[in-house]
Amino acid sequence: MKIPRWSKITLIIFASIVALVLVIYIGLAAYVHFNKKKLLATVTEKLNKNLNGKMTIESMDPTFLKGFPGVSLSLRNVILRDSLWQNHQHNLIEAKDFDVAVNIMGLLKGTIDIEKLGINNATIYLYTDSNGYTNTAVFKKKKQQEKGKEGGSSPAEIGKITLNNVNFVVDNKKGHKLFQFVVDELKAKMDYHLLGGWEADIKLKTLAKSLAFNTRKGSFIKDKLLEGPFKVSYNDGNGIVEVAPNKLNIGSNGFIIGAKFDTGKENTEFTINIEASEILWRNASGLLAPNISSKLNMFNLDRPIHAKCRLKGNMGPGGEPEIYVEAFIKNNVLTTPGGVIDSCNFNGVFTNNHLNGAGFTDANSVIKLHNFSGTYKQIPFSIDTALIENLERPIARGIFKSRFDITKLNNAIGAETLKFTKGTANVNLAYAADIVDFKLTKPLVSGDIDIKDADISYVPRKLNFTNTAILLNFTNNDLFIQNIRLQSGKSVVFMDGTIRNFLNLYYTAPEKILLNWKIRSPQIHLGEFMGFLGSRKPASKARKKNNHKTSFSEDLNEVFEKSNVNMHLSVDKVYYNRFLATNATAELLLSEAGIAIKNVSVKHAGGALKLNGNITQRAGLNRFTVNTVLSNVDIKNFFYSFNNFGLTSLTSRNLKGYLFAKTNISGGITDQGKLVANSLNGSVAFDLKKGALLNFDPIISVGKFAFPFRDLNNITFTNLNGRFDVRGQNITINPMQINTSLLNMDVAGVYSMGKGTNIAVDVPLRNPKKDADITDKEEKKARRMKGIVLHLLATDGEDGKIKIKLNRNREQSR
Known part of the structure; x- marks a missing residue:
């Protein structure tokens, strides 16, 4: 095949050019080889010319093929120190291998232009002491006039930069900052603009040993591997470095990261934006500093969340950066120190700059939860906006709303104290509370809890109530209990109550709680409330052993038993076994020790009864003391109503008349309200008017001897008085x-x-x-x-x- 003439000419020209380049390259290589000492001195002199310190290079060797068609220089044991190195002992650069690719034409002109810079097996240590001096002062700052005198010469342009096995450290003692990265690999391709500035495509793989904006608080992303590409640009006019948003892997999670650094400012201001579309809660908290992650790890979310974070600060002595975190949670399971919340949804915000100008501190930090909803122990609830302010001494605020079947409370508070079998509850509460160990304590609450159509059992006292209605109104520390309707058997009770300083005493001193009740009723059957006489039924040991009992249930149970209740009663009819009283009024004080009875006034058996006394509750036996005044009481009905006071010979069948009496009696009474045999102790002074003694065996027995022919079955008397002492x-x-x-x-x-x-x-x-x-x-x-x-x-x-x-x-x- 015959080659065309133009092809031959082209090949000859190309071969000539290649040969020329080879000749020139071999000549340059030979020049470098035979003049490397001179070139090393030239390079060292040029580099040290603008340094406030000293750079030393142990040796320089050409690596011809590595930098072809340019000349590549391999510098060994390069050390850069500032002028005050003796004081702090930190080399700015210490590199075992320093590869420099030099522009051929620059060498021919007698200048050195670096096309590629590679740093291997090195440590770059930027050190700032407690007074603000930094070893980067090794680089002289040229004045604007001096720049003009140099004829507008531009700084050296480096086309490519590579780092391999480089330990990069920023140690700022004045600002309490420590950044340390072990760079496994970094490749950067530089593109310089004619009007100043540059762009760089960077590929990075590095281990973050420390990213501590405040070394006293710990490091972000500690010991996490960072890997991914960056596109970085620099504006020479304003000194701003921008990192375009791109995907970066931190550990096992992928993030979109963008950043902005303002190097024109004295301390280099920065803004870093981080976003993860799916990340587990614990993985996210593990990227933060210990002072934050230790608090976040008190919580957990089962499923991945969408999170965003912005860090904004400067490299100077300013403490931590401003942190702003957003999290978006949908249909998740939230575990808290207080329990597990299912079907959890909310948008969360954390910032350590709640009040501008107050500093980026725990005390100025806040957690905001918007549109929070979920279910706790099957109880649905919502919080429009919840705040947790001041993470140094946390305070929680919010408005809690819920409407649910009240039987679900059995799962939330346990069934040892209150057991609900029917009814609905509507809750609307605004609260503010301290947080201790991430649990709400001493809350200030305002709002209502409205319970309707409820069947409730008070388990420790074995009391059952049906068709119950209760309205709890919280106003700051006080609790108003309104519109209560309780029904137990045939008894129906309407109640209104007040507890002053309730929420404070609930947590600190339940024994000081005083509930003032106003109670009215058309009828009460006291036998249906005998549970108050018995000692408390202890909580189930099995549940305690298995840790099923909730702390709220324990607190509530303790409050019920230790608190004091002052009752003001007004009852149309009172029934107890055979006893019936009308128009009853009384004051009862229920405490942990027992029941104090004051100013009891009733109409009974055609007369009046006034009573004061107390019942002391003990396991198995309850002691009582009563002082009574009876006026014009039908003695037959009176003895019948009280089961003849335990007497067997003298009963209501033997008596007739109207009794006036004063008693001071103590004794024992069972949990079922029955008088303990032979337990009475005290005295009875009586005056029986228009009386009769009917069929009284002791008198009849005497009469058989003395008056065998008289009728002793009906002995009347106009006035009979005396005193009995009972022991x-x-x-x-x-x-x-x-x-x-x-x-x-x-x-x-x-x-x-x-x-x-x-x-x-x-x-x-x-x-x-x-x-x-x-x-x-x-x-x-x-x-x-x-x-x-x-x-x-x-x-x-x-x-x-x-x-x-x-x-x-x-x-x-x-």
Whole structure:
């Protein structure tokens, strides 16, 4: 095949050019080889010319093929020190290998233009001492006039920069900053603009050993591998370096990162923007400084979140940068120290610059949660905006809203104290609370909790309420309980209450809580509230052992038992077993120790009863003390209502008349409200008017001996008064005169409901009707015991019944 003539000419020209280049390159290589000492001196002199310090290069060797068609120089053991190196001992640059590709034409002109710079196995250490001096002062700053005198010469332009195994450190003692990166690989291709400035395409792979904007608070992204490309530009006019947003891997997560550095400012101001479309909560917190991550790690989100972060600050002594973080959470599971929140949604913001000018500190930090919603223990709720301010001493604020089936509260607070089986709750509360160990304490709350149509059991006291309605109104520290309707069995109660300083005392001193109740009711059956008499049922040990009991339930249970309740009652009808009272008013003080009863006033058995007393609660036995005043009470109904006060011989069937009495009695009462046998202790002073003693066996037994022909089943008297002293099973009958229509008698002694009955009965056989017309009281008294007097003694019989016999000791004394 014949080659065309023009092709031959082209090949000859190309071969000639190649040969010429080779000749020139070989000549340059030879020149460098034979003049490397001179060139090293030239390079060193040129570099040191504009330095406030010294650069030393141990050796320089050409590497011809590596820089072809230019000449590449390999510098060994390059050290750059500032003039005050002796004081701080930190080399600005210390490189084992320093590769420089030099422009051929520059060499021919006697100048050195660097086309490529490679730094390998090196440490670059930018050091600033506590006074603000920096070793970068090794580079002289040219004045504007000096630049003009040099004829507008431009700084050296480096086409490519590579770093391999370079430890890059920025150590600012004055600003408490420490940045350290171990650069595994960096490749930068530079493009310079004619009017000044440059652009660079950079590929980076480095390990972040420290990114501490404040070494006292710790490092961001510590020990994380950074890998990815950058596009960086520099504006020579304003000194701004911009990093275009691009994907960078930090550890195992991908981020979009962009930045801006203003080198024209004295301390180089910067703004760094970071965004991750999907990142786990713990992975995100692990990139932050320990003072922040330690707080964030108290929480967790199960699924990845979308997060953005902006860091803004300067390289000078200004502490931490301004931090602004946004997070977007959808349908996630949030774990907090207080519990787990399902179906969680919110937009969150964190900033350490809540108030401009107050510093970038924990005290000026805030967490904002917008449009927060979720479910806690199956209870749905929402918070329009929640704030956590001052992370040094955190304070939480927000408006809590929820509407739910009240039975779901059993999961939230446990069923040891209150158990809900029906009803709805509507909650609207604004709150502000301290946060201790990331738990709300001592909250200030305002708003309402409205409970309707609820069935509630108070488990420790075994009390059940149906169709209950409660409105809780919180105003700062105070709690107003309004429009309460409680129904327990046949009892219906309407209540309004107030607790002053409730929220403060709830957490600090529940025993000082005083609940003032105003209670009204058409009817109360006291037997349905006997649970208040019993000692508390202890919380389930199994639940405590398994740690199922919530701290809120524990707090609530403690408050119920330690708090004091002052009740002001007004009840139309009060029922208790056989007892019925009307128009009842009373004041009751319920405390941890028991129940104080004050100013009780009721209408009963046609008369009035006033009562004061207390009940002391103990395990298995409750002690009571009562002081009563009875006025014009039908004694038959009175004894019947109180089950004859434990007496067996004298009952309501034996009595008739109207009783006026004062009692001071103490005793025991069971958890079921029953009187403990033989537990009474005290005294009873009575005055029975228009009375009658009906079918009373002890008198009938005496009458069989003394008055076998008289009717002793219906003994009437106009006035009977006396005093009984009660000591357990023994009742001491103080000397008492009984003046009846059929006989008179004097009675004194001890009546026992067990063993020990010893009652002396003096019965004159004289018929009282014979003295009925005597008007002189003294004469009537003197004639009362005239004639034959029968002295009898009532004692215990062998069959357990009372035995009547002659009282021979009394006859002998006469």
